[in-house]
Amino acid sequence: MIVHGSSISPFVRKVLVFAAEKGLACENRPTGLGPKSDEFMAISPFGKIPAFEDGDYKLCDSSAIVHYVDAAYAATPLIPADPKDRGRAVWFDEYADTIMFAAFAPIFWNRALAPRLKMPFDEALAAKAEAEAVPPVLAYLESIAPEAGAYLIGDSLSLADIAVCCPLVNGSYAGLTVDADKYPRAAAYTAAILARPSFATLIAADKAMMGF
Structure with missing residues (x-):
């Protein structure tokens, strides 16, 4: 593969x-x-x-x-079989790929990636995204975040958790973290998911390669 x-x-x-x-x-x-x-x-x-x-x-x-x-590879399924849960997983995947990505991409590019690649960047675009696009995204995540140690759907990790946390990693590379004072449930939830070896290994490699 x-x-x-x-x-x-x-x-x-x-x-x-x-x-x-x-x-x-x-x-x-x-x-x-x-x-x-x-x-x-x-x-x-x-x-x-x-x-x-x-x-x-x-x-x-x-x-x-x-x-x-x-x-x-049906062992260890990560997309729920239940129709309602599957629909929710597809929604969270779409939310991450469109709404979350659009919010964090200007911040990641203009504060983290472009400067390291010595390419043009615009801090004003990053600041605008941080002020206007990110807060609604994190407010929604706070409203749906489960209790610590739990998952967005059911009692096990799914595509929903993986997809939603991926754009947050890019935000963190640009110095943007989930404020635990404003978004305590979202902060605890995402910290737990990103601590999993599947995420942590990739994050460590990215930081070593790019100097994030």
Whole structure:
């Protein structure tokens, strides 16, 4: 199983954590910001990460990939079978990939990644996102966060927990943390999920590689 794309991407991270939580061996092949190889473009025709290979099966888009992996490797399911719980898992995945990503991406790019790559950045865009886009995202997370040691759906880790916590990692690389005074439940919940080895190993590697 091969995942193409850098683990500093929340979408790549989602797939890598998902595979790790299922106990699956997964090779990560990072890609840069520039033009992609013909091999990569054959898998992901619009050049988006991650791209994925499992033997001769090839797929792109993080949500499509994790749904495939959960179905193909049914042990330790991470997407609920119950229709209502499955619907909620799909919603949390969408919330993370769209609303959360849009809130944290300007902060991550302009404060963490672009300066390290010596590329143009705009602190005003980061400040605007922190002031306007992030608070509603964290307020919603506070409203749904479970008690410490619990999960968003049921009594075990699921795609919902993995997806929601991935964009928060990028925020942390830019120095943005979940304020425990304002959002105590969200802070405790995310700290517990991010302490899991599946996340912690990738975070440590990202920090060592990029100096976050």
